[in-house]
Amino acid sequence: MSRVHDPSKQNAIDMDKARAAASINVVDVRNFLNDGAARWRKREKIVGILSTDPLFDKSKRPFQNRQQQFLRGESISNRLYELKEIHKWTQEDMTIALSVMDEGLAISFEPVIDLQATPDLLSKYSALVANKGILGCYLQTELGHGSNVNKLETTATYLPQTQEFEIHSPTLTSTKWWIGALGKTATHGVIQAKLILPGGKDMGPHLFLIQLRSLDTHKSLPGRIIGDIGPKAFGGWASTDNGFARFDHVRIPKENMLSKFAGVTDSGEYVTPPHAKMSFSGLLYFRSKMVTNAGWLIAKGATVSIRYATVRRQGEIGPDGLERQTISYPSLHARIIPLLARAYVYIELGRALTKRVDDLARGLSSGDMSQLAEMHVMTSGLKVLVSTTGIQDLETARRSMGGHGFSAFSGIGKLYADFVPAATYEGENFVLDQQVVRAALKTFRGLSSTKVPSLSITSLYLRHLLDKDSAPPSLDDQAWTQPTFAILLLEWRAAFLVQEIANTTSAPEPTAAHRASRAVTEAFVAGRVGELITGLDAALKPREAAVVRKVYLLFLLMTVESGLVDLFSFGLFPASRMQSRDATRGLRLAIAGLCKDLLPEAIGLSDAFGFTDWELDSALGAYDGKVYEALWAKAQQEPLNETDVTEAYQTSIRPLLLRGQKLAKAKL
Template structure:
C-alpha cells in the first residue's frame, strides 16, 4: 500500500494515504449504508437528525472531556431540555426524539425514560393505563426510570426483596424495602431526575408471594420536584473509568408507600378488586421489559463497534511506522498482518452483528404481536436467543473496542482519539440487564433440555436450537459459508451432548461459558450463512466480511474441532483478510459517520490526524494557565527551592 514518487511532508502524506485508500473502494457504498441502517428511509432520517443535532451548541462535544461530573449532568439536562423543544418544533415522534438523543453519542440523565420506562409501560400496561399515562410520558410531562436492580440483587430477578403487598381494605398496594439489600440501586436517572418509576417488586397476596411484578410509582412532586413521603432517594456516586458521568444512577427505598391497585401494570397479569390473582399466559412475561432492552442493546453495540473500528482503521491507514522503503516511506500500520488480522475481524463482527440485531428485532416484534393476542408460543425461544446474543454480542463488542483502541498505539490512549470513551461506555453492558455468566446458565439449561427431548429441526432453520441433532462430523477443511455454519452447529451439538453427560460440573467449572458460547456461535453462523445465500448489498467485499466472521469463529473453536485442519483454516483467513484489505476504508465509510459523530481526532474523514490532534491539544483549557498561577506558587516553587537548597548542601 506504499505510495510512489517523492515522499510528502507527514501531514500531506496522511491526507494522500487516506485519499488513495478510499479510491481503492471497489463497491457502491450507498446500498451498503442503507442496509446497515435498515433501509434508505432510515438512513435519510438519521442523516437529517445529524444535520440538526450537530448544529446545536448545547451538545458541545469538544468541551465534554474538560467538564466535571456536575457540569456533565447539568449539560445533559440542558441537552434534553433543548431536544424536547426541538421535538415540538420539528414534530418529532417518540422514536425520532430517542434517535436524536442517541446521535449525541452521550448517555444522558433521562436516557432510560425512552429506552426502558416508556417501552415497558407500552408493552406491559393495559389499554386503560396507556390511555391514562401515555400522553404525559410521551410529552415528558413526567420523567421515568426503571427500578429493578437492588443493592443485593441484580440478574436474579426472582430474588428481589422489595415487596408490594395488596391491602384489600383500601384497594392499594403497599411498597416496602424490608432490608438494606432490598434498596433499589444503579437506577439510571433516579438520583436527581425522575419523577416516576416502573418498580419491579415481589407481589404479596393473601400471605402468598407470587413473584416479581411491575408497578407504576410516583417518586417526586410535580410541583417542586421534592421527594414524596416514604421514599428515600439519592445518587450512588461516580462510575468506573469515568463512564456515564451525565447519568444520575440512584438508590431508592420505600417505607410502606401506598399506591392504587390500578398502578400494577396489568396487560398480562392483574389483581382484582376482590384480591384474586389473574395469571399471565406465560410466567416469563414479567421479564418482557428486560427482553426489549436486550433487543435494543444489540443495535447499540453494533454502532459503538462501528465507530471504534472506523476510527482505528482510518488511523492505521495514515500512520506509517517501521523500516523506510525504497520509496522513502515507512509502511502503513494497516499493512502489517499483525494489525489487519486484529482489525478486520472486528469490522466483520460489526457487519454480522448488525444482521443479528435486525433479525432479533424482527423476532421480538413478531413475539410481541402474538403476545398481544395472548399467544406466548414464541416467548421461550426469543428469550433464549436474546440471552445468548446479549452474552455474545456484548462480550465480543467489549473485546473489539479495546483491540481497536490498542491497535492505535499510544495515541489511542488519548481522550481525543475517542476509542477509550466508547470502551468505557460499553464496559457495563456485560453485567447490566443480566450478568453474562448468569445468562450463560439460562442458555445452557435450555440447550440441554432440548437435547434431552431429542429436538431436531430442519437444516435451513434459523432457530437458536437449530444445532440440536446436528452431530454429523464436519469437513476437515470447511470453506463455504454453509459448511462453516454446519461445522459450528456440529460443535454446539457435541458440546451440549457432552455437558449433558457431565456428572459433576465442578470437574469442568468453565463448561457453562463454553457451551453457551458454542450455542451462540452456531446461532450467529446460521443467520450469517443464510444472509450470504440470500444475497447482500456490496457484492464480494461484504460477502468476504461475513465469510471472515465464520472463518475466525471456527478458528476460535478449534479446541472443540480436532478434525478441522487448522493450518488450512488459517490460510483461508489470511487470504480473506488480504482480499478485504483494499476495501477496508470503503467498508468503514459505509457506516456513514460524520466527523462530528465520531468526535475523534484520529478518525477524521480526510486523514488529517496530526492537524486534528494539534488543534485539540492547543485549545485545551489546561494550557491557558500561566506557570506563575497559584499551583506554581503553592507547590512547584516550593519543590524547586527545596531541591536547590539540597543540592547546595552537597
C-alpha cells in the first residue's frame, strides 16, 4: 500500500516547514521571555535533570487514581529536596524547579510564619520550616466560612493559670476545611482563631502555631480530628491533600501565638507592640507572580493548540492538493493567535510588576504606604483578570483542537482542572471586584482636590476627568495601528464606569462592580503594555521587536474588543457612519490582520516559550508534530487494554447479550 498518501507522515513535514517559515530568531525571543540567557540556561539545566529522572515521568499519570497521584506527589516532593541537596541548588534554582512542575505539591509552608512570628519563635522554628524538618499548612478557611475572616468560629482561649491557649472547634461549621497539605502531610500548622481573653472578650482572628502530628509516628495528636476533604472537581489538584481539622480543647503554649503585631500579657491583657506595621508586600509579591504564572500557563495552551493546528489538516483542499492546515482558517487562527498575545503580555507584565513590588517594598522605609495599599487593590483586580482570562484561554485552546482536545492526552484538560479554582480561591473574584471598585471610588471622590501629577499609576486613567479640555480620542483610519489609541479608549472607559457608579444615587445595577473593576484593571494593564512596547527596542533586535510589537498591539485590540459593550454604551466607540452596517468591522479586521501577519511567526513565537515535550505532556503538542503516533502510543498504555476481553464481560456484558438473544429469538 505504498501508494497511499499517509497523513501521519505529513505531520513532521508540516511542522518543519512552519518552523522554517518564522522570521524571528527564536533563541533571542526565548531569552527575552525567560528573563535573560543566564536564567534560561538555569531552567534548561533543571528541566534536563527533572525530565530524565524516572520519578518525574508523567506517562502513567493519566491512568492513576487519586491515591496514586497523591503518593506520586509526595515522592516527588521528597525527591525535589533530595535533588536540591545533590545538585546544591540555590533558592532561585529551587523556585525554578517548582515552577516547571505541573503538580500541586504539598510542601510550601506559607510565609506567614516568617512575617508574623516573634524572634523567639522564629529562632526555634525557622530553620526547621526552611529545610522541611517540619511540614506546615495554613489553617484559615472553615467549612462554613470563607473570605470573611471576622466570622471564623474557631476559638483560641487564653488560660492565664497555665499560660496556654486552648484551641477549639465549637461547631461543625468551624471545622478547618480546604487546607492544602493538612489532610495527610503537615506536621504543624498556623491557625486563624478568635482570640478569647480571660473574661470572655472576643478580640477577633489571630494566628497561632499548632502541632498537628507526631514527629515520631506521624499520627495525629490527641484532640485533633484530621483528614482529607476528598476529590476535587475535574480531577484537579489530585496530588494535593487538601484537608480538614477539628480541635477539641487542644492546649498550646502561650509562645505559639504569632505575636509580632499583637499579643497577650501573661495575665491575659491584649497588647499591640509599638510600631506594629503590617506588610502587604508578601501578598503583592505572590499576586505579581500569579500574573506571570498565568502567562506561562496560557503559553502552554497556545503552544499545544498552535502546534496541533499546524499539523492538523481538515476540510477544503488547499493548493498542495491536501486538506488545508486548520491554522490557515481565519475562524480558527483568530481564536488561538490571541492566546499567544495574552501569554506574552502576562509573562512580561508579571515580571515588571514583581520588580515594581520589589522597589515599593524597598521604598517602604520612607514610610509612604499609600502606593502600596493601592497596588494591593490593583493586584486584586489583576488576580480576577488573569484567572478569568487564563481559564478561558485554556478552554479555547482545548476546544480549538476539536474532538481530540477532549482526550486526556491533549494535556490541556489537566492544566485547566488545576487552574480553574483560581477563580474562587484567595478571594472569590466577585468579592475582589467590590474591593477594586471601592478603592477606585475613593480616589474618584478625592479628585477635585487632586492635581494630576499626584495620581498614582493605578489611578492614572482618572486624569481624563480632571482636564476640562480633554476629550476621548476619535476613530480615524490609523487608529488601530496606534497602541496609544487603544490605551486611551480603555482609560476613558474605566473613568466613565467609575464616574457612573459614583453618580448613581440609587443602588448600582448588579454587574456594575464587575464591569468597573475589569475596566479599571484593563486600563492599568493597557498602560503597562504601552510601557512594554516602548521598551521593546532596548530589549530585542529590530526584527524581533517589530514582531513582538504586533503581539502586544494585538493584545490591546483584543482588550478593546472585549470591552465593546462599555465603549459603545458610554459613547466612546462611534456608531457606523453607514446606516445598519457593522460599526465594529474596522476593529475586527485590524485584529484579523494582525493575526494573519503573525501566522507565519506562530510556531516560532510559541517555540520561544522554550517548553520541552516533558513540560507540555501533550500528544497534540509534540515538538516534532507527530501527533497521531503520540496519541496511538499513549492509548496503548490504557489499563483497560491490558486484556482483549474486559472483566465486565462475564459479570455484565454476557448476561446482557444472552438475555437479548433469548428475547430476540422469542420475537421471531
